[in-house]
Amino acid sequence: MSYAFKLAGACIAFLLLGVLGILIFDAIWMRVGLGAAIVVICGGLLLFAWNTDRKDKAARAGLDELPRV
Numbered sequence: 001m002s003y004a005f006k007l008a009g010a011c012i013a014f015l016l017l018g019v020l021g022i023l024i025f026d027a028i029w030m031r032v033g034l035g036a037a038i039v040v041i042c043g044g045l046l047l048f049a050w051n052t053d054r055k056d057k058a059a060r061a062g063l064d065e066l067p068r069v
Contacts (some may be wrong), residue, residue: 030035 025037028040
């Protein structure tokens with residue numbers, strides 16, 4: 001039963017984030033146009049991916065120098 005509640009909570013959170021994203025995208029689109037809105041959204045996603053990759057590389061920094069087993 002706990003799994004069902006967690007799944008339902010995750011679905012509701014995902015839905016709310018989607019609605020928030022649509023509202024933000026709509027507000028940007030109305031002000032600057034569709035092309036600029038896509039650039040802003042994709043730029044934010046690229047920045048997030050770069051930051052995540054940088055943190056992951058820092059966590060794995062010493063693993064390449066380990067001897068082979």
